[in-house]
Amino acid sequence: MPRMLDVSDDVRAEIGDEEADRLLAGENAPGSYDCTSCRTPGDSEQERTSTVLFIGDETAVLAFAHATCLPSQVVQVTEEQLQGAVRSIHPDGAPADLAPEQAVLGVTSGLVLINGELHPALVVEPTGPIVRPGSTDIGDDFLPLLIEQGFMPATELSSVPPVLYGWSVLLAAGQLHAVLQPGSGGGSPVAWWQAHQALQVTDSWRAAANKLQQVLLFAAPVGSIGRQPREDLLRDALDKAAANGKLVAAAMPLAGT
Numbered sequence: 001m002p003r004m005l006d007v008s009d010d011v012r013a014e015i016g017d018e019e020a021d022r023l024l025a026g027e028n029a030p031g032s033y034d035c036t037s038c039r040t041p042g043d044s045e046q047e048r049t050s051t052v053l054f055i056g057d058e059t060a061v062l063a064f065a066h067a068t069c070l071p072s073q074v075v076q077v078t079e080e081q082l083q084g085a086v087r088s089i090h091p092d093g094a095p096a097d098l099a100p101e102q103a104v105l106g107v108t109s110g111l112v113l114i115n116g117e118l119h120p121a122l123v124v125e126p127t128g129p130i131v132r133p134g135s136t137d138i139g140d141d142f143l144p145l146l147i148e149q150g151f152m153p154a155t156e157l158s159s160v161p162p163v164l165y166g167w168s169v170l171l172a173a174g175q176l177h178a179v180l181q182p183g184s185g186g187g188s189p190v191a192w193w194q195a196h197q198a199l200q201v202t203d204s205w206r207a208a209a210n211k212l213q214q215v216l217l218f219a220a221p222v223g224s225i226g227r228q229p230r231e232d233l234l235r236d237a238l239d240k241a242a243a244n245g246k247l248v249a250a251a252m253p254l255a256g257t
Helices: 009-015 017-024 079-087 142-149 203-212 231-243
Strands: 032-034 041-043 049-055 060-066 073-076 105-114 117-126 168-172 175-181 190-200 214-219 248-256
Touching: 009 017, 009 049, 009 073, 041 060, 105 175, 105 190, 105 203, 105 231, 117 175, 117 203, 142 214, 142 248, 168 203, 175 248, 203 214, 203 248
Parallel strands: 049 073, 117 214, 168 248
Antiparallel strands: 032 041, 049 060, 105 117, 168 175, 175 190, 214 248
């Protein structure tokens, strides 16, 4: 049975017409797969599915995603990231953890008061420990990896963190869609975190983001923040994580409205 696959011109150019046609005919495409974006199951016989080609310096991996999560595209990554993905590939051929930053990340939005002004903020906390690609360590490298990307350790929430250039927060039609990071080699930005379904933000959060044209992003290891139902409790959890040396932060320009 033909699959409901999307193969972009860029992906076709990389894999060749013959391979692309075989995929579209259902010869080489999986039926079921784990979406490389949201990690939930998909079925290329029942729903539109994007082919996503990850290319490293020497290796390429073809993965699959819900078309509602990602368009068919070519994504440039480092060879280290790609080798880490190859080692953790699912039996059906979809990368499990392409890069540490793309593990399952929980994102909470809220307003944070700093120096008398309310700032729109996103709080990111993974659902489990993050290790470097290919590492056999049991520890958690989430904060060191982010510090290497330019995030700053936050020991207290007394000042606005510096802007992390090249990163941005994508808001469209008043909903949160993604956190974007610079592409490898100066290429187009890629999603560091992408919502499976766009997340609603409050009117006050959106108003503050449009006023300041930037969003603060705080990140903490698993178990540091938790899902807090109120902004005052979220602030308390942030302050505690900062005091314990388990918080990094950055300011990012707002993309969209």
